Amino acid sequence: MRLVLFGPPGAGKGTQSERIVARYNIVPLSTGDLLRVAVAAGAPLGLRVKDIIARGELVPDEVVVALIAERIDAPEAKNGFILDGFPRTVKQAEELDALLAGRNLKLDAVVELKVDETILIERIERRIEETRAKGHAVRADDDASVLKQRIAHYRKQTVPLSDYYRRKGLLLVVDGMQSIDRVEAEIEQALSERVSVGG
Numbered sequence: 014m015r016l017v018l019f020g021p022p023g024a025g026k027g028t029q030s031e032r033i034v035a036r037y038n039i040v041p042l043s044t045g046d047l048l049r050v051a052v053a054a055g056a057p058l059g060l061r062v063k064d065i066i067a068r069g070e071l072v073p074d075e076v077v078v079a080l081i082a083e084r085i086d087a088p089e090a091k092n093g094f095i096l097d098g099f100p101r102t103v104k105q106a107e108e109l110d111a112l113l114a115g116r117n118l119k120l121d122a123v124v125e126l127k128v129d130e131t132i133l134i135e136r137i138e139r140r141i142e143e144t145r146a147k148g149h150a151v152r153a154d155d156d157a158s159v160l161k162q163r164i165a166h167y168r169k170q171t172v173p174l175s176d177y178y179r180r181k182g183l184l185l186v187v188d189g190m191q192s193i194d195r196v197e198a199e200i201e202q203a204l205s206e207r208v209s210v211g212g
């Protein structure tokens with residue numbers, strides 16, 4: 014199973030991705046997580062992208078495409094993967110298509126989580142509080158003003174993915190405003206219909 018999951022920041026992509034991964038025995042590929050690991054490790058790549066991420070801007074395409082290509086080629090991804098945070102633009106979606114075509118692979122489905130934007134700020138603020146309460150470090154980009162910037166980027170650059178994948182017959186839209194379990198059940202239902210129809 015090869016999937017893309019997209020939705021605005023704070024839509025619950027990480028949580029849903031974890032559940033899908035467990036169910037289908039596939040690997041999660043989150044460009045945000047991979048980039049944060051590189052930043053934390055002080056790797057050259059991390060130094061290059063640290064400030065960009067902290068400002069809530071997008072890192073260059075070639076950086077994320079290379080990260081994804083490497084992970085897709087790894088043996089762990091043989092059974093499939095779920096991309097979370099990539100592609101984020103139509104240009105990245107086209108690059109992903111080319112990357113997969115070159116490996117004779119195809120996406121099975123693309124799940125869009127729809128969330129009311131005003132709720133997102135509340136969710137992020139809650140995430141910051143919970144993270145602090147656990148004594149963990151808060152992500153540099155978990156901040157209301159940075160979030161607004163990220164939502165603006167999302168609206169302008171990522172929302173066009175809906176049309177892109179709808180035209181390809183891959184898009185499944187799920188209401189992300191429901192409980193985590195309900196969202197999971199709807200994704201599950203949509204995917205099982207897709208797999209039985211698509212074979």
Ligand code: AMP
Nearest residue numbers: 044045066069070071072077098099101
């Ligand atoms: P995320 O965890 O997906 O919200 O990503 C956190 C940050 O990493 C983003 O705000 C961007 O700065 C960067 N990033 C993650 N994925 C991408 C991508 N596909 N293209 C460009 N930048 C990305």
